[in-house]
Amino acid sequence: MTMVSFIHVAFILFPCFLSLRAEEIKSSEACEFPALFNFGDSNSDTGCMASAFYPEVLPYGETFFHEPVGRASDGRLIIDFIAHHLGFPFLSAFINSIGTSYRHGANFAAGSSTIRRQNRTVFEGGTPFTFEIQTQQFSQFKERTGKFFTQGRKNSFRKHFPRPEEFAKAIYTFDIGQNDIAAAINNVGKEDSHAVISDIVDYFANQLRNLHGLGGRIFWIHNTGPIGCLPVAMPIHNAKTNVTPVAGYLDQNGCVNYQNDMAKEFNKKLKNIVVKLRAEFPDSSLIYVDMFSAKYEIISKANKEGFVDPSEICCGYHEDGYHLYCGNKAMINGKEIFAGSCDDPSKYISWDGVHYTEAANRWIANKIINGSFSDPPLPIAHSCRAQ
Template structure:
């Protein structure tokens, strides 16, 4: 009888640890996690789950949506929403947001393609201004944030796009951009810790050399430029890998500096690269490198800048669940679901978000 009582007590504890460990979820980043701060798209964006365009750069839910569902919280409202409660969390991510401020690009005459001024520091500024309306005094907010999960990123993808699409060689982007971007992310993380955040997930950038946009725009006749098994463009993945190495170095520094804070790395890169290596393992019958919504039959990757998703000349594949890539640079709901499972249960966040033991 005592064993039975203990069993039910433990079961109840584990259920609580899953569903009530966090009272709120806060997110920062770019189009990989924007849930409506920038609404520029129309159907077929949003077709799979919402039945309408919501500002999400996918056919359905994003990784952050599945994380919210997994920890028992509602989908995050964008911070620009009106007449909405932010007491269970809010999303500060903006489509096309760079990590670095516009001044960095103005100085290099690269700001022509930038249109959303929502850098790392600006997003944290918005968070800091919003906090008193959510949790009250600075001490009350520290107590509140001690029971909240913060997902900080991904940041950097739009910065690298700006440099590369602006004509800079990858070597220059690597030496000039990567240290500044990873430093900006680190400064943002440290500011959040100062405000009271004690449980942070910091994602890597993706292997952009596996995305149809890059594979189409920068195609090469040299087979050595591609991974023999993945088919991804090596030099662009090397840039992503370097960013992630410097980001990990920054996070490890903070783990020593703030031992009471849980700072976990979310490995987008390894998980998405495995999609490219082993697409059938995940049910991606059309592989990882072909676009679902785009210019069907146009080129190897179904991607064309003159017939992008939701533009004239584009079409949607019969079954988005068979694709990783939704529109050439963003992923499908099916891919997001699998990625979120790797964060919630492991191994791509360690320890996983839904671990039994609360680290605090």
Template sequence: MHTVLCAIFLILQLSSSMPVISSPSSARHYKSIFSFGDSLADTGNGPVIFQRFSIFNPVTRPPYGSTFFGRPSGRDCDGRLIIDFIAENMGLPYVPATQVHNGSFHQGANFAVAAATTLDADFYHERGIPGAPSKFPLNTSLGVQLEWFESMKPSLCRTDRECKEFFGSSLFFVGEFGVNDYHFSFQKKTVQEVRSFVPDIVATISMAIERLITKHGARSLVVPGVIPSRCSPPILTKFDDASPAAYDSKTGCLKAYNELGMYHNSLLQAALSKLQAKHRNVRIIYADYFGPVMDMVESPHKFG
């Protein structure tokens, strides 16, 4: 699935399928990129963090990295991720993973970690939900990644004015967040029970964006929605006890699970619209991952 997603993200970038909710009309030149998220944005943090706790991570071995880098690059992909293509198009270096890179982060930093959730591990511990946040001794949630960013901030700028100018000319990539929250939850909860988590997850993403804007001076943010993960062969195999009626006859995807993704994306877009109305001098972009993936699932012949 990750290899397929690499191709999908290239299509996303080339087709400009990141609709702007609302933004100033003037074009912007970004001097740096700051990225938060999970495996869809992780450029190398996951293997380092997993290794600290003796957790095996297959991305450290071939065929990961074989298509572009010629070696495993720490990405859950055999080539580049969307964040890599964005950096290339902006004329910036690939966004360095903070757990790997030892140099300067003045042109950007990547805090994303594979398997990261939106909500903190305590949320899942309290509900008896197994998975990466509870099975592993890890907590790399959105809130934790923001704390890592804030710890780095003094090394990037010193005064409020300097920070405002620096982060105002940076692009913030916040996500994808949500897929892992739902994936881990499905191991113990029904679709309806997991659906009740969506408002909390979207609210957490919204609060993180508000924090980046008001506390740190972010002026340009890309916020991806979730993918239709229940079209993925590994996920379909894991949930192979579903009844025939649970599958979409056209695509073979699990309907109820993908409807949950659409619900998440609709709430997220509404939350971003409210934030945009509140912060009119800020550019907030919703990145549609769901639609292009479904287009490939429904019409694979169009993509070779």
């Protein structure tokens, strides 16, 4: 090729290069989410159950908020760190009617929530706020807030709610399923767990379809964590286990294998349904986030990361076969016991045996927001680019 020919080809290709470069820059820009809507259970409940039933008591909330704020932790949850990373204020629970603003989204998550309906009352550890109810609440929220704009309400009303056109541009996050798996574990031997897990995932998919029908387009979906690694699941804290577990019952980190195996089965089927929904909704972005691996990593690296043994519980009394959960009082062996917190929650992974400390939540959030545990591997701030 002569020099003249080379220059001619380069001149022709240069605009194409600029066009490709522009597309590359455009695709690397962060998404401009106007709002965040969250659905889930106690892992992301920022005040629903506390507003609806009994408020949390100290020492819940002591680390960051210095008072109970409806979160099942000593401080912030993963959803709080996600909101901060995206530039949003803390999400208000949908039913929290005092001093709330929903301008940048709302939180429909509620403690004890499940994807499927459960035959339990609130006093039996159940909740009326199933995933189906949460999506219905969102539907009502969207419809009613839309009226503030279509009916010409004053700006004093409008400033507290998302604009109608912003629902399609918002990000929708999900962290639910752990309580469904816990219910399935409790019924091992009584029902076909494989069929139950498939049913749970189908329920989840149907609710995502409902949200898509309501305008949702960007979905950030957490799978469920290693439930067999929750300290209350471990034999060391389980009063029902009075003998040494047989070989293979526990893994190298003391987690209960069969419980984690059920979580893994749920996660595998959840990922498969997410792939199916991508084909159904080519106009949408669906990100699958492997929370199981992120949470298992902090558990397996606890000492290296500056935490105490992951089986240790910061808040509560779990000795001599007694379970007294965080913030409660009881007479045990003739002595009044208050289930208070540890001296330094930042050294613990488990806050109350079921939920994580703020320190652990921060560690996990920092791992997932950059896309390291996502499929496709996009940071959350770029998750609208998965279409």
